[in-house]
Amino acid sequence: MKILVCISHVPDTTSKINFTDGDTKFDTNGVQFVINPNDEFGLTRAMWFKEKQGANVTVVNVGGPETEPTLRKALAIGADAAIRVNTDAKDGFQVAKELAAVVNDGGFDLVIAGRESIDYNGGMVPGMLAGLINANFVTNCISLEIDGTNATAMREIDGGKETVSTSLPLVIGGQKGLVEESDLRIPNMRGIMMARQKPLSVVEPTNASVETTSVKFEKPAPKGAVTLVDPDNIDELINLLHNEAKAI
Amino acid sequence: MLYENVFVTFALNFANNNMKPDLFEAPDYYNLDELLTEEHKLVRDAARDWVKRDVSPIIEEAAQNAEFPKSIIGGLAEIGAFGPYIPVEYGGAGLDQISYGLIMQEIERGDSGVRSTASVQSSLVMYPIWKYGNEAQRQKYLPKLASGEWIGSFGLTEPDHGSNPGGMTTNFKDMGDHYLLNGAKMWISNAPFCQIAVVWAKNEEGRIHGLIVERGMEGFTTPETHNKWSLRASATGELIFDNVKIPKENLLPNKSGLGAPLGCLDSARFGIAWGAIGAAMDCYDTALRYSKERIQFGKPIGQFQLQQKKLAEMITEITKAQLLAWRLGVMRENGTATSAQISMAKRNNVDMAINIAREARQMLGGMGITGEYSIMRHSMNLESVITYEGTHDIHLLITGLDITGLNAFK
Numbered sequence: 275m276k277i278l279v280c281i282s283h284v285p286d287t288t289s290k291i292n293f294t295d296g297d298t299k300f301d302t303n304g305v306q307f308v309i310n311p312n313d314e315f316g317l318t319r320a321m322w323f324k325e326k327q328g329a330n331v332t333v334v335n336v337g338g339p340e341t342e343p344t345l346r347k348a349l350a351i352g353a354d355a356a357i358r359v360n361t362d363a364k365d366g367f368q369v370a371k372e373l374a375a376v377v378n379d380g381g382f383d384l385v386i387a388g389r390e391s392i393d394y395n396g397g398m399v400p401g402m403l404a405g406l407i408n409a410n411f412v413t414n415c416i417s418l419e420i421d422g423t424n425a426t427a428m429r430e431i432d433g434g435k436e437t438v439s440t441s442l443p444l445v446i447g448g449q450k451g452l453v454e455e456s457d458l459r460i461p462n463m464r465g466i467m468m469a470r471q472k473p474l475s476v477v478e479p480t481n482a483s484v485e486t487t488s489v490k491f492e493k494p495a496p497k498g499a500v501t502l503v504d505p506d507n508i509d510e511l512i513n514l515l516h517n518e519a520k521a522i
Numbered sequence: 523m524l525y526e527n528v529f530v531t532f533a534l535n536f537a538n539n540n541m542k543p544d545l546f547e548a549p550d551y552y553n554l555d556e557l558l559t560e561e562h563k564l565v566r567d568a569a570r571d572w573v574k575r576d577v578s579p580i581i582e583e584a585a586q587n588a589e590f591p592k593s594i595i596g597g598l599a600e601i602g603a604f605g606p607y608i609p610v611e612y613g614g615a616g617l618d619q620i621s622y623g624l625i626m627q628e629i630e631r632g633d634s635g636v637r638s639t640a641s642v643q644s645s646l647v648m649y650p651i652w653k654y655g656n657e658a659q660r661q662k663y664l665p666k667l668a669s670g671e672w673i674g675s676f677g678l679t680e681p682d683h684g685s686n687p688g689g690m691t692t693n694f695k696d697m698g699d700h701y702l703l704n705g706a707k708m709w710i711s712n713a714p715f716c717q718i719a720v721v722w723a724k725n726e727e728g729r730i731h732g733l734i735v736e737r738g739m740e741g742f743t744t745p746e747t748h749n750k751w752s753l754r755a756s757a758t759g760e761l762i763f764d765n766v767k768i769p770k771e772n773l774l775p776n777k778s779g780l781g782a783p784l785g786c787l788d789s790a791r792f793g794i795a796w797g798a799i800g801a802a803m804d805c806y807d808t809a810l811r812y813s814k815e816r817i818q819f820g821k822p823i824g825q826f827q828l829q830q831k832k833l834a835e836m837i838t839e840i841t842k843a844q845l846l847a848w849r850l851g852v853m854r855e856n857g858t859a860t861s862a863q864i865s866m867a868k869r870n871n872v873d874m875a876i877n878i879a880r881e882a883r884q885m886l887g888g889m890g891i892t893g894e895y896s897i898m899r900h901s902m903n904l905e906s907v908i909t910y911e912g913t914h915d916i917h918l919l920i921t922g923l924d925i926t927g928l929n930a931f932k
Contacts, residue, residue: 288547304553343560350564460571463602463615466564 275329275420275442278377279317280387280399281348282310282363283341287392293491300393300491302340309344312388316448318457319418320386321352327420330354332380336363336372342474349469350461356472361479364487366398371482373399374406379477382443384420389413389447397447404445412438416451544578546570546631546807551841557848558620565621569601569628577632582893584755585633588748590715591755594636599670603629603640605648612652612660613668620851623796627847630797631804633896634903635756637797638910642711643667645789647674647720650732654774654782659734663718675744677707677721677735677761678783684709685916686931688780692723694733694768701768703733706760709910713759714746720774721761722783732774732782741766752906754899788864791911792854795867796847798907799840801900802875806836808895809882816887823885832881839878843871862924869917876904 285291285305292301309317323329333348335341336359345356357380359372377385385407390397397413404411410425412418416435417428423442428435430451446452461469503511515522548570555563576597584591598604606622608614615621622644630637648667651659666672683689692705703723713719719735719742735742741764750758777785810833813824823829850867853859879901883890890897908914919930 343563346560347564347567350568460575460601461564461568462600463565463568463606464600466561466568466602467610467615469564470561 275323275327275384276380276382277320277323277329277331278373278380278382278385279313279320279331279333279348279353280373280385280403281313281317281333281335281344282388282391282393283307283335283337283344284310284391284393287311291493293493297491298488307341307344309348310388310391310393312390312392312447312449313386314388314458315450315452316386316388316446317348317351317353318459319448319452321459322453323384323420324352324354329384332357332382334359334373334376336361336369336479338362345474346469347461349472349474350465351459352465354472356474358474358476359479360476361481364484366396367402367486368482368484370399370402370406372479373403375480375482376477377403377407383423384425384442385409385445386418386448386452387445389415389449400445400447407443407445409443409445410440411445411447412440413447415446415448418446418448418452544574545811546574546578546804548631549803549806549837549840550844551837552845554841554844554848558624561617562620562624565602565606565617566624566628569603569625570631572597572601573628573632577629577636581633581636581755582896582899585635585899586754586893588750588754590635590639590757592715595670595673598629598636598640599668601625604643604670605652605664605668606644608644608648608652608664608668613665614648614652615668618851619792619854620848622793623847623851626793626797627800627803629800631800633755634797634801634900634907635753637793637800638711638753638756638906639673641790641793641797642676643674645793646676646786647718649789650720650774650782650786651734653785654732654777655734656775658771659774663734666717672717673712673715675710675712675716675719675761676783676786677710677719678787679707679709681706681708685913687722687783688730690722690724690730692721692763693725694723694731695726697767700770701733701773703735703763703766703768706762708760709747710744710759710761711753711756713744713761714757716744719744719761720786721763723763729778730780730782731778733768734772734774735761735763735766735768736772739766739768750906752902752904754902784861787911788859788861791864791868792850792859794907794911795843795850795864795871798868798871798875798904799843799847801904801907802836802840802843802871802878805875805879805882805897805900806833806840808897809833809836809885812886812889812895829885832885836878836881839874843874846870860924862920865912865917865920868912869914869921872904872908873914876901876908879904 286308289305294301320331324331331353332355333353334357363369387400412427414430415427416430419426425440428437602615605614606617610616651663694701694703721733721735743762744759747758814822816823846867883897
């Protein structure tokens, strides 16, 4: 089984988010980047398939050279090979089209992506990719078993879970549950040393068209100050809620 | 009454969890990450993640109970903390000196005692076997030390000879088919549970040699040193040799004289210069976070000038220490770092860390006294770190000797 794990290179969750160029670009200055958490759950599940079922695991990212440390970390965790599609990721459809070219070229049976990346939270790529390569698709996936060409996946749905049966080729939009946080792996020294020898190939993009452009980013409004009202002064509280907060 | 119950529940939660979650964010005020390679950062981040996951949750309890957490030995080996720069063919990681420094920094960010275990294993046990040992000794010992299957200790300091190791009285006699070792070593990290000890002793001509002593050899005992107020999560003890028969093949053949153990200390002191930055970063990070959360007189204490002065001076000193360590790492890697340069970095960075620990402790007020925060543990640990591997004063005299050419030791 050949597995392709899609790896987004995203700011660490503790990063302070700022924008530049008139609020049209994300300011990467001083930001630490990590493997997108939803992708990391998928990568860890892929490692299980590698170790228990002999799968071959390739990781892929669409992005510039600055994303290579993230791919190298995935190799140190245990992926066999890495591919970087050498173009900036602009929108979900463009990324999906570039990934489709990688899948078609590499003949992968199973693609595991995160259900969304935690930077732009588009959540579009896995579904679009499945459509483009004519594969089955399960998103919000919290459990995955593969037996031959048959797959059993569990999906998180409103208020419960759904188990679905499907077959390869398959695209998964994964999340926590595929593995648990305690299963996530820290690269060990042996893995880091072996990662030096593993191939990280850079492929040129197909120059898929970009259909959407970011016009402007806005941060959430800062939290307002807390106003304390004396319990004896209920009239004041009602006045504030009615006239200032306009909540009642 | 309600408040009391809430407080009791709150206190019990802390008692059960021992420590607050590890929220550490590493300061890098001068973007020194740009001086590091991609692999440096991968190695550093792996060690950092491991400390967060496996050391922080257990270390406070281990220190409070004065127990070395043996459960982390496997993890130390996995992240490459045992002999990071030892070649791959001997089980090491084959990394460069800056990688070694970064690993020590991250481990000491967790605890100086754990870093001490790794330092001793790497620089004081594996290093002399690699540098001064023969091929058979390298093959026999290094892979088991790299994997953590064996833990080693280093015997140089004696009860009556600390800063003056050349005065040692531990000695060995050539008995024809073996050596006979007598004497005692004191303040030895890892001693109580080590499988082997690299011991420095004088031969009949008074020349210092290194010998590998193995647990189980008759007459070799390792009593533990109890009641330390520092490095409580690291085991310390004595090495006592009472007519111990040492096979001749256990003598390190390729270097003798005081320069041999001092060469090991250069490597260990280099690691300490980096490790101390880790302890300082942890104290600074804790104090910075606390200063933004703790409200007094209606505002965060971080808004008061006196607290800002403390924090601003801390990050300034950490940044200077980071640059010193990085530059020393470059020189150590290309083989040009002198012992005196290493002394300066060890002395400066440990002093920097101990001062930051003290200031950070004060910023946390009474909370800084408790085991809910790591600062007081770092503070106590650093009292050992500023003493071992050459005291603060001795390193000053090494710099003094280096710049004047005049020896204050004699």
